[in-house]
Amino acid sequence: MSDRYLDLATSTVGQRLVGALGLPTPVRLERWQSGRMHPVDGALLLGGASLAASLADGWQRLSDQGFASEAGRFDLPVWDPEQGPALKALLFDASALSRSEDLDQLRRFFQPALRHLTQCPHLVILGRPPESLADPMAASTQAALEGFSRSLAKELGQGGTLQLLYVDAGAEDQLEGALRFFLSPKSAYVSGQVLRLRACAARVADWTRPLAGRRALVTGASRGIGAAIAETLARDGAEVWLLDVPQASDALQALAARLGGHPIALDISAADAPQQLLQALPQPLDILVHNAGITRDKTLKNMDDSLWNSVLAINLQAPLRLTEALLDGGGLADHARLVLIASISGIAGNAGQTNYAASKAGLIGLARAWAPSLANRGISINAVAPGFIETAMTATIPFALREAGRRMNSLGQGGVPQDVAETVAWLAQPGSGAVSGQVLRVCGQSLLGA
CATH class of the missing domain: 3.40.50.720 (NAD(P)-binding Rossmann-like Domain)
Structure with missing residues (x-):
């Protein structure tokens, strides 16, 4: 069934009308189409430390445009808010945050990037399951990621989504599969979710046909x-x-x-x-x-x-x-x-x-x-x-x-x-x-x- 308000809000005349009236302006979501070369069709910005480092050799399979938020990370060029391209996807590894003061790293990574997002961007934060940490302060800091991620997901607009993935020790090698989903239009209508990844020995042999033979x-x-x-x-x-x-x-x-x-x-x-x-x-x-x-x-x-x-x-x-x-x-x-x-x-x-x-x-x-x-x-x-x-x-x-x-x-x-x-x-x-x-x-x- 057609969504007439969405049709109106995304039309040339309708955009001006709903803007003038101060009405909500939903964006028509991008969805996966066969034949795409990469899960991320645009620039991918990586930030943070340890978990994302497991993608140092594989981020090219996610996007053909990779950037780092700081010099010396992932052997990638540093993204410049003034001269860099608009961003289609953001990946921040917050797994090393262990004190409340460390949470400011979230603000420093996301704040400049949020002003330079394309339509229908996909954002992912990585963390460690709070229940797996013996240090109460570290567990508290990782738990804080949930409130941050759910709130930022509600601020994005532009058809954007954001998820939090808590990654168990030993599950790092399963990140690519999760990111191929959550950083791509396959997750167009999934947002504000918190998921836990645990160790798993099974692997996808062919990403073009991941269910072949099943x-x-x-x-x-x-x-x-x-x-x-x-x-x-x-x-x-x-x-x-x-x-x-x-x-x-x-x-x-x-x-x-x-x-x-x-x-x-x-x-x-x-x-x-x-x-x-x-x-x-x-x-x-x-x-x-x-x-x-x-x-x-x-x-x-x-x-x-x-x-x-x-x-x-x-x-x-x-x-x-x-x-x-x-x-x-x-x-x-x-x-x-x-x-x-x-x-x-x-x-x-x-x-x-x-x-x-x-x-x-x-x-x-x-x-x-x-x-x-x-x-x-x-x-x-x-x-x-x-x-x-x-x-x-x-x-x-x-x-x-x-x-x-x-x-x-x-x-x-x-x-x-x-x-x-x-x-x-x-x-x-x-x-x-x-x-x-x-x-x-x-x-x-x-x-x-x-």
Whole structure:
């Protein structure tokens, strides 16, 4: 569905009008297009010390224009605010900051750069997990990065995003994969997020097809976000199995034919769904994406049994039952990647959605609870929590609520299915085993929830 306000605000006449009226001026976001040579299409500025030094030999794979904030760093030319190019991406390593006075380094790095950003810039701060540090002052200083990063993300404007990555000792070699996502348009609608990277032995062999040779299953795959996920996994090299209800067979088969995939028509809430799924899969899966879900909205005082039970059965109980069956029945390979599609409603709650919010919060809890035991097989599990995404479902929301959903975030607009799909595809990569038991919001830094 078209966002008419965004269309107006980005038109030549509209820009003057919204400026004169003092209205919000969202920027049309840049999104990934196949054929790009580098994740960063423009100048990349690096600052800080130790962790970023692990990219000293590899920053060229991120951008063809690299600059350092200070002389003698990374064998790069020093960026000059007066004469240097506008900046497309900023990477600051704050992992060595150990005293409150050190936090001024953040201001000294970012302040001059913020005045010279292009549209849709991507910023990343690196730190050490505060809980891993024995020194209370160092832990406090690293914890301060979270407040700084979330606040600066809300100041950027121009379609800019900012993330904080806490990197465990031993996980430095997984930085490239994370930065290829967070410094590129693949993370266009992800901002203000805090993520932890842990050591992971798996590697991506070919960045042009990071999922080559991997088998993926996507539920709820016939349309909307599910279809976008399937398309993106296939683009990145995965062989895809597409699952949806029998009523969606025509759309499912058409998409499978286009992607060279395999359709599975199955009601995941059926009593024998786990057994049917195992029989339909010829080999163990490397990637499992639980996307299927429904809404049946009513205030709790007006909600009958069927509305409550159907949402919990499909959104929460089915993913649990199917995953258990695949784990027990040999349907999931070692080092598999599991992604659960949750929602910011599961974090912030939403009036009229006690059933839906409970189911999505349950998925987030499932990711956190299952991560430690699955780690024994090298399997990661994470939740992705979309915010307002432009789909056929959100197009039916009443106008006022729809506009509130679109505007109540730092980017001033709704996301698109591709935004969720790109996030899932990154979490599905071999090296993204560095992330597990976490929830990553795709919401434009929504004002709802944490």
